[in-house]
Amino acid sequence: MFRVSATASLLLLIVAVAQELIVTATQDLPEGFPKCKRDANFDKCLVDAVNKAIVLLKDGNKEFGIPPLEPLSVKKLVIDAGNAPINLRQALKNVKVHDMISTSKILRYRTDLDKHLIICESRTDRIEMIGEYEMSGRILLLPITGHGKANVTLVNTKIEHRLIGEPFEKDGVKYMRLKDYRVSFDPKRVYVNFENLFNDKTLSDGMNRFLNENWDTVFNELKPGYAKSFGLIFRELSNKLFEKVPFDTIFLS
Numbered sequence: 363m364f365r366v367s368a369t370a371s372l373l374l375l376i377v378a379v380a381q382e383l384i385v386t387a388t389q390d391l392p393e394g395f396p397k398c399k400r401d402a403n404f405d406k407c408l409v410d411a412v413n414k415a416i417v418l419l420k421d422g423n424k425e426f427g428i429p430p431l432e433p434l435s436v437k438k439l440v441i442d443a444g445n446a447p448i449n450l451r452q453a454l455k456n457v458k459v460h461d462m463i464s465t466s467k468i469l470r471y472r473t474d475l476d477k478h479l480i481i482c483e484s485r486t487d488r489i490e491m492i493g494e495y496e497m498s499g500r501i502l503l504l505p506i507t508g509h510g511k512a513n514v515t516l517v518n519t520k521i522e523h524r525l526i527g528e529p530f531e532k533d534g535v536k537y538m539r540l541k542d543y544r545v546s547f548d549p550k551r552v553y554v555n556f557e558n559l560f561n562d563k564t565l566s567d568g569m570n571r572f573l574n575e576n577w578d579t580v581f582n583e584l585k586p587g588y589a590k591s592f593g594l595i596f597r598e599l600s601n602k603l604f605e606k607v608p609f610d611t612i613f614l615s
């Protein structure tokens with residue numbers, strides 16, 4: 363009788379301790395991630411820390427559910443350009459984004475963590491998107507339609523990232539998730555190749571030549587669509603860390 367109840371209370375104690383551990387155990391950043399103290403040097407420290415972290419994340423991280431980032435697989439990018447003179451619907455499917463991580467460098471951070479705001483400027487030498495496209499509409503008044511293989515390559519791109527966070531609590535611990543991630547692209551040059559436009563090789567070659575000669579005007583119209591798509595991708599990836607690791611564990615007080 364005594365033995366049974368002693369065993370029972372020991373079991374209860376173990377269960378209680380285990381529950382306590384589960385409740386209080388919070389996740390840390392992936393191994394090797396440098397951390398920064400929120401002092402006067404914080405923004406500078408973050409530049410080096412995140413540049414190192416990006417390299418560590420290149421092949422993904424199973425524990426955090428982060429897929430390999432190089433190449434980054436994207437199921438679908440829908441780019442709508444509704445403004446004249448371009449009125450176009452473009453979808454890229456089964457896209458592999460090459461070189462984006464290994465050729466990226468963060469240049470500057472400006473943060474206001476009290477407002478959960480992080481602004482960052484980066485430069486990426488090469489973003490090569492290879493996939494299938496579907497397109498219909500008009501570009502510079504010319505009708506354009508087709509589907510086939512696509513290559514959209516951005517060279518020497520300045521990117522501004524605006525991470526807008528909001529705090530939330532889990533088991534009394536503060537976390538921050540990103541509710542918005544705004545991206546703006548400023549490439550030095552964009553190369554496009556859409557195979558099989560109009561289902562006609564000669565017309566397709568001519569149109570591709572035209573698109574590349576006028577890349578600036580063409581891409582300016584498509585830019586907001588690409589920026590929106592990448593913002594959603596970056597937000598989802600960032601939140602895999604932000605939603606699991608407490609705010610004060612990421613940003614040391």
Ligand SMILES: *[C@@H]1O[C@H](CO)[C@@H](O)[C@H](O)[C@H]1NC(C)=O
Nearest residue numbers: 490492513514515553554555
């Ligand atoms: C995509 O286009 C870029 C720029 O023209 C080129 O350097 C690259 O080799 C192309 N990639 C493929 C897979 O064709």
